[in-house]
Amino acid sequence: MGRARTRAEAPLAGVRQESQAQASPRPESPALGALAFTVYGSPVAQGRPRAARLPGGKIHIYNPASSRDWRQHVRVQALVALGGRPRLLEGPLELTLSFEFARPKSAPKRRIWPDRRPDLGNCLKSCEDALIGVAFRDDAQIVRMTLDKHYGPEPGVAIRLTPLSPQ
Numbered sequence: 001m002g003r004a005r006t007r008a009e010a011p012l013a014g015v016r017q018e019s020q021a022q023a024s025p026r027p028e029s030p031a032l033g034a035l036a037f038t039v040y041g042s043p044v045a046q047g048r049p050r051a052a053r054l055p056g057g058k059i060h061i062y063n064p065a066s067s068r069d070w071r072q073h074v075r076v077q078a079l080v081a082l083g084g085r086p087r088l089l090e091g092p093l094e095l096t097l098s099f100e101f102a103r104p105k106s107a108p109k110r111r112i113w114p115d116r117r118p119d120l121g122n123c124l125k126s127c128e129d130a131l132i133g134v135a136f137r138d139d140a141q142i143v144r145m146t147l148d149k150h151y152g153p154e155p156g157v158a159i160r161l162t163p164l165s166p167q
Helices: 067-083 120-131
Strands: 015-017 035-040 049-053 058-064 095-101 141-152 157-165
Touching: 015 035, 035 067, 067 157, 095 120, 120 141, 120 157
Parallel strands: 095 141
Antiparallel strands: 035 157, 049 058, 095 157
């Protein structure tokens, strides 16, 4: 076994560039200007905003800590893949996300797909939100998506963002 990672080390510890990743099949070679990286750890779906009443009657709206931590983890891994500085891709983009979940011990062997929580749409939203301002300006730039959710040996998400040529 290895030593336990501190909270400060954890976000960088799960990074492997696409060429070193070993999970599910991915496109062979990255397109010019494409960003591809893998974030290791159990993916967390975007949670619903919560509200709390502050002294004085004001209402404070906040995101759940687990969603916030996962988005920060994805953001840090994207920055590492970009060499430490944000690089905002311009124009129309294609986003490919492949979520890998650990198979629960209680799941029957005949269950091939993780058709339980978290749902794919909320997992997408958490990753999409994490990349705004790091890899692209606005999520409206994404015009094509490929998503999948499957069981595998190493939980995480493989992210690939490819600029599309205007046609």
